[in-house]
Amino acid sequence: MAVSANRLELLQIADAVAREKAIDKEIVISAMANAIEKAAKSRYGQDTNVHVQVDTKTGDINLKRLLEVVEQVEDYNTQIALELARDKEPTVELGDYISEPLPPMDFGRIAAQSAKQVIVQQVRDAERDRQFEEYKDRVGEIINGTVKRVEYGNVIVDLGRGEAIIRRDETIPRENFRYGDRVRAYLYDVRREQRGPQIFLSRTHPQFMTKLFTMEVPEIYDGIIEIKSVARDAGSRAKIAVISSDSAIDPVGACVGMRGSRVQAVVGELQGEKIDIIPWQPDAASFVVNALQPAEVAKVVLDEEAERIEIVVPDDQLSLAIGRRGQNVRLASQLTGFDIDIMTEQDESERRQAEFEASANAFVEALNVDEMVAQLLASEGFANIEEVAYVDMLEIASIEGFDDDTAEELQARAREFIEKQETALDDERKKLGVADELREIDGLTLEMLVALGKDEIKSLEDFAGCAADDLIGWNERKEGENVRYPGILEAFKISRVDADQMVMAARVKAGWVTEEELAAMNAEPEAEEEEATEEETKKQGRIF
Numbered sequence: 001m002a003v004s005a006n007r008l009e010l011l012q013i014a015d016a017v018a019r020e021k022a023i024d025k026e027i028v029i030s031a032m033a034n035a036i037e038k039a040a041k042s043r044y045g046q047d048t049n050v051h052v053q054v055d056t057k058t059g060d061i062n063l064k065r066l067l068e069v070v071e072q073v074e075d076y077n078t079q080i081a082l083e084l085a086r087d088k089e090p091t092v093e094l095g096d097y098i099s100e101p102l103p104p105m106d107f108g109r110i111a112a113q114s115a116k117q118v119i120v121q122q123v124r125d126a127e128r129d130r131q132f133e134e135y136k137d138r139v140g141e142i143i144n145g146t147v148k149r150v151e152y153g154n155v156i157v158d159l160g161r162g163e164a165i166i167r168r169d170e171t172i173p174r175e176n177f178r179y180g181d182r183v184r185a186y187l188y189d190v191r192r193e194q195r196g197p198q199i200f201l202s203r204t205h206p207q208f209m210t211k212l213f214t215m216e217v218p219e220i221y222d223g224i225i226e227i228k229s230v231a232r233d234a235g236s237r238a239k240i241a242v243i244s245s246d247s248a249i250d251p252v253g254a255c256v257g258m259r260g261s262r263v264q265a266v267v268g269e270l271q272g273e274k275i276d277i278i279p280w281q282p283d284a285a286s287f288v289v290n291a292l293q294p295a296e297v298a299k300v301v302l303d304e305e306a307e308r309i310e311i312v313v314p315d316d317q318l319s320l321a322i323g324r325r326g327q328n329v330r331l332a333s334q335l336t337g338f339d340i341d342i343m344t345e346q347d348e349s350e351r352r353q354a355e356f357e358a359s360a361n362a363f364v365e366a367l368n369v370d371e372m373v374a375q376l377l378a379s380e381g382f383a384n385i386e387e388v389a390y391v392d393m394l395e396i397a398s399i400e401g402f403d404d405d406t407a408e409e410l411q412a413r414a415r416e417f418i419e420k421q422e423t424a425l426d427d428e429r430k431k432l433g434v435a436d437e438l439r440e441i442d443g444l445t446l447e448m449l450v451a452l453g454k455d456e457i458k459s460l461e462d463f464a465g466c467a468a469d470d471l472i473g474w475n476e477r478k479e480g481e482n483v484r485y486p487g488i489l490e491a492f493k494i495s496r497v498d499a500d501q502m503v504m505a506a507r508v509k510a511g512w513v514t515e516e517e518l519a520a521m522n523a524e525p526e527a528e529e530e531e532a533t534e535e536e537t538k539k540q541g542r543i544f
Contacts, residue, residue, distance in 0.1 A: 140207065170201065172234050175203070187199065188205050213255060216266055226243050228242065239291060242255055278335070295313060297311055299345075309336075386414075429453060464510045466503055471487045
């Protein structure tokens with residue numbers, strides 16, 4: 001059978017579109033069939049069940065009308081009586097469909113335009129699906145592209161087989177792009193949106209620096225050196241912590257390279273961003289000291305539970321440790337994961353003196369003792385009444401000038417004071433309307449309950465609806481600066497883990513979740529973390 005020119009042209013168009021859009025030719029043929037079907041319905045009626053087949057070898061177009069076999073016909077456009085159907089196909093049964101050929105048709109102008117829109121839309125959808133499938137598995141890679149246009153500071157990048165966007169806040173400050181510029185960026189997200197899949201790139205992401213070092217330092221690519229953490233103030237300064245699994249290889253020296261060649265290649269890509277390369281240490285205190293370089297540290301006080309660390313520096317090192325606009329300490333905090341408080345030796349001395357006097361005054365008032373006894377207790381390290389009340393009596397008796405009777409009396413007075421204080425706090429709690437159920441939540445003290453009541457957190461449901469940030473506070477970055485928002489229980493120095501546990505205990509008690517669901521939720525992050533750890537270990541360049 002000879003193939004007409006217009007049919008050959010149909011196949012050639014489908015083949016050309018498939019190659020240009022990098023999609024399957026069958027998808028284009030299917031789109032054409034749908035378009036012809038829509039055009040046929042506009043001629044034969046929208047209710048007509050039209051079926052179109054396009055032969056992928058010859059280009060022949062077959063139009064058929066499908067009719068449902070029924071007992072009694074209600075719509076002659078879509079149904080056919082069983083008797084008539086069996087005249088055409090003797091084996092047909094009720095509920096089956098039979099097909100009738102439709103005569104070839106010429107497209108009118110409106111039908112042709114409508115068919116074109118169907119083809120364009122379906123091809124575009126197929127192209128978007130192909131683009132999403134192609135790039136969704138490349139998240140975490142560095143992508144090269146060409147600047148296509150710049151819109152309100154957002155850079156549209158041509159990737160060859162797709163488009164990506166570098167949003168204005170993901171570009172390095174003072175970095176200008178023009179049409180045709182080559183650009184490298186980190187692919188951090190691919191997601192479907194109404195207008196199609198969107199590919200998001202970043203040049204400020206910490207992982208961008210990690211990947212650049214992986215490309216420049218063979219020891220990182222081979223897994224000998226591991227990047228443990230990265231902190232960036234994009235375009236200005238960054239800190240990167242590295243560790244070597246081979247004691248013969250200096251991780252810092254390997255990253256710097258001969259005469260700084262390796263680190264300079266990364267600095268050049270990041271528009272001159274200064275990079276501090278720091279040896280990672282398993283000991284948190286030592287790691288924080290390294291992270292604050294070039295400042296010298298005189299003393300470190302670590303509170304691992306609260307993830308907080310106090311750094312004492314010489315008076316002349318304070319500005320260097322904090323850095324311009326707090327940059328050095330902010331990056332060190334991001335790098336280590338600890339909240340860092342910096343003070344001078346003089347500030348620390350004054351603070352300790354103030355704490356000593358506050359403790360001594362509290363002992364005078366609570367224990368009804370003279371100033372000398374109170375100062376003796378404070379100088380021996382007793383910070384509050386609870387320590388005096390519940391410590392082993394021998395520790396108090398061993399203080400010079402004290403005996404067993406004195407220790408026993410001091411403890412009795414301390415416990416009596418605490419009981420009175422708790423009674424007063426409980427009365428205040430009740431006056432505020434804080435529910436008795438909250439007293440049963442492990443970790444919540446009467447003082448905390450009073451603080452919650454003053455903030456209108458009074459019922460079990462109120463507390464269950466809180467997040468950890470509501471209790472311990474949180475930081476937000478605004479206009480380049482970190483802004484601290486205090487939590488309801490911030491004064492009590494509870495950790496995020498403890499805050500989460502208390503809130504979840506309230507949700508279980510309120511019936512929002514069951515113990516089994518809570519156990520499952522706790523198990524899932526552990527499993528995901530193990531999988532992520534294994535996968536990232538293979539890829540290297542992991543960020544914590």
